[in-house]
Amino acid sequence: MNASTLRGGSLLALLALLAAGSAHAAGADLGQAAKQATNWTAIIMFGAFVAGTLWITKWAAAKTKSASDFYTAGGGITGFQNGLAIAGDYMSAASFLGISAAVMATGYDGLIYSIGFLVGWPIITFLMAERLRNLGKFTFADVAGYRFQQGPIRAFAASGTLVVVAFYLIAQMVGAGQLIKLLFGLEYWMAVVIVGALMMIYVLFGGMTATTWVQIIKACLLLAGVTFMAFMVLAQYGFSPEALFAKGVEVRTAIAANTGKTPEEAAKAGLGIMGPGGFIKDPISAISFGMALMFGTAGLPHILMRFFTVPDAKQARKSVLWATTWIGYFYVLIFIIGFGAITLVLTNPEFADVVKGVIHGGAGTANMAAVLVAKSVGGNIFYGFISAVAFATILAVVAGLTLSGASAVSHDLYATVFKKGKADSAAELKVSRITTLALGLIAVVLGIVFEKQNIAFMVSLAFAIAASANFPVLFLSVLWKDCTTRGAVIGGFLGLISSVGLTVVSPSVWEATLGNPAGSALFPYTSPALFSMTIGFVGIWLFSITDKSANAARERAAFPAQQVRSETGFGAAGASGH
Template sequence: MKLMTKLFGASALMGFANVVMAAGADLGQAEKQATNWTAIIMFIAFVIMTLFITKWAAAKTKSAADFYTGGGGITGFQNGLAIAGDYMSAASFLGISAAVMANGYDGLIYSIGFLVGWPVITFLMAERLRNLGRFTFADVAAYRFNQAPVRIFAATSTLVVVAFYLIAQMVGAGQLIKLLFGMEYWHAVIIVGALMMVYVLFGGMTATTWVQIIKACMLLAGASFMAFMVMAQFGFSFEALFARAVEIKAMVAGKDAKLIADATAAGKDVAAVAAAKGFSIMGPGSFIKDPISGISFGMALMFGTAGLPHIMMRFFTVPNAKEARKSVFWATTWIGYFYILTFIIGFGAIVLVSTNPDFLDAKGGLIGGGNMAAIHLANAVGGNLFLGFISAVAFATILAVVAGLTLSGASAVAHDLYATVIKKGNASSADELRISKITTVCLGIVAVILGITFEKQNIAFMVSLAFAIAASANFPVLFMSVLWKGVTTRGATIGGFLGLFSAVALTVVSPAIWEAVLLNPKGSALFPYTSPALFSMAIGFISIWFFSITDKSDRAAIDKAGFAAQKVRSETGIGASGASGH
């Protein structure tokens, strides 16, 4: 557990990035294992099944609307499952479980942080997104503004978020398959890139949606089985599971092992004894030790979720606002259930994996690194067959997320930049579709190259930065443009870009990058906190407000005058496609 201690011991070290290490640097420490043929067979079966779905979807993908949104014909329940599939990444499955295994109760902060962003989307965003937008979140943000500057900002922000997210997923895929399948790293990265391009190029949103739905069902089923098997060993008693986990964790850590054993033999409360000796995995404080880092970290998770372009894009796939609300309800249900399961899986890994010699290397650490806790637990509760299933699910998870990210990046270039800014709204559907597919190929190639380039790098901060950027740039512009009459084109554009740049800049000069990645002396970081969201979000919101109220141009008057019509459209759906179902 030495690596996990290093990852999680610092105060909120990169916040969300700690979790995403499951898909990145920690896996990079792993050596290739013996080929798992069960996993490979299940993986091939999944790929064949999804390629047939892509072939079916290709026949239905004729226009830009089909490519971006599946023609708007996906139901709320289907879209909710697809959103869950897009959101429940391998980082969540492997990383949260590993965080709980390493630090117990404190790992739950990630589950809660991810989940609490969804009420924001439910009550503030989902219905308005569907009523105001067509293909991308820029349709909403630029609804009453001068299109070109706001869309340039939105496309820039989307591509930055997608790039950091995409690199992390590609590196995670390569390292995961190298570990589990015995395949060369660069081979795995190329396979992921090629499959991603096939799904998106030929099937568009329809194929991507069904890949995400299938993957969500597989992941929920697999995690449910693991949690059930863990709880069954303790008579479905959380108290018994936690008590045993505290005992084992204390022994593994070498902290008063004899005292814990004596307490167990005497029938005393093991958790109380461990806590009295300064060691407890059932209390908070292991991850985030100062309030500012805690608040900033929580804001990034909450509001970053509401600003992720590939998540917001999913609300345009349903026929009306009513189905958009259903989407969020079902997505929140599945995501909340899944994060409860990861908590059980993490404690199960403490009990069933951390002291099992079959899963430990010569130094006493987990084979493949601490983030392989859930994979080893799958082997412990279900044998090699279930291990193969979970391995294939983890890979399918990355494929589904990568496809969604690529689609949002392609739409930003083709719809926001090409069709609206360059062609000024005069591009044909066929031309827009062609540019989307060219962009998909380019993004796929870039993702493969960057995935191979960053193989040995600590890339976890990239996903943390993606959430911070989404919270600092996309969310303030969306929130203010929809709910405040006074926002102008100048305010939205300058404020959005300042939020974007400040999130990137503050992260670069934080200890997590300045010291850990750039190897500057300890204590030399210009920004003392590892998560910039509290500050960069404030910069974004204040800048939008300031540059709007000081804008006395003719355009500002037009922007403000358009708010009434925007409000009617956002609240009622009148004028939106599919409004009849509202």
């Protein structure tokens, strides 16, 4: 997904993820970007969006009476609505700004990486969505721990969820702060505080109902915006993608020639944007990064949580179908917008140094490529609209992340581990809201602290952790009868710890972020997923097959009943949970 991002110079979304795939992508720092004049059109439009969504939150608050309402909107969201909301979660400003900037910088590679996000969906469609809805109630730990001892498995699941959410949240907060600093002229810390305050209001009062409708509205606005942008870009070239690509090659060739390359070298550099190979330099990194994108999607807690908002497994499958449709459509348009950035932004002296092919404004402004395309094709009003949508996008994603973090603490830890399943709904809801406040404050503080830090690795780490810890436990607990509590917990923690550890000692963190000399990284690859995911799966297998305890025997004996329910839904309740 999610890999998800996303936001630290090459920060917003994909480029942050791309940092997981290549050391050079983990570079620029948005913290150095110049603050620009206040964009009143964007502020007015953003104000209208915020006012509308706060009204939705007020409406949702009246409907949010129980824990089920708060976490899963009472299971009353339709498949079509949930598909749009999942797409809203996935189409972060990250993807919008990051992938278009990636396409502008390296051409075809941007499309390869956007496809990387999509590859995770078949896994969710065929292996996860229906089983999740049939087995779960509020969080993915309900599914992973269906036949296991609740204390240990919930402690692991909450740990994995909170680590993923923390890295995603910090990255989103920094991305939001820098976007508003660049576009609206506000101070960085003010932008971070505004995002934090609004996010807490959405989640505290409206819960999943408000978060879902904010996602749906944002998805519709974003899809409408990118559709108009792509239409207007293609209109400049007679609706011929071939003519657009040819112009892109011509612009990149001219920029290469300006840097002193011979005509042959310049022509080769120009054509280079139509082929792959710019981001990842060796096969191991390519495989590892691809695994993080593919399997990380199926382990992102805020995406998995959305499958509990629908009334039954059929609607869960329909959710994935619609989500895949909208996300696929979005990524195709982003590719067109990225080439539009090459042809319309890099050739416009108002926006860029046309000799060097660099957008004006200092480090981090490459992420503004899509926003400047909007200004090129739609003037200041559309520029304001897209700026506001980009900010609203981050706000909506942050709300979804906070909700999944709050549910991990209140439902998995408080209600199930500490209260042994005897917590009443009101008490659980209170803990969830306290956790939301705590997460919001932590996100704001860390967002301000990390302003000048390259935090691209945090998002790549979120995908790698999800692929290495959450996904193996979820996958094997549902599909392998010999999986036991001991195996799931020890293997899961091995995947969690190894993914964090290997990322810290990789070049993208050890050298690019911590400032150690080049070549000193203890782990040579920038994405740990190939290794840490293997450690997670092997750990679960090894510690499960060697588990001869009485508990293990009972858990294996319970597998057939779990399988019947996961495949048929027999025994799963409807909208109210089970």
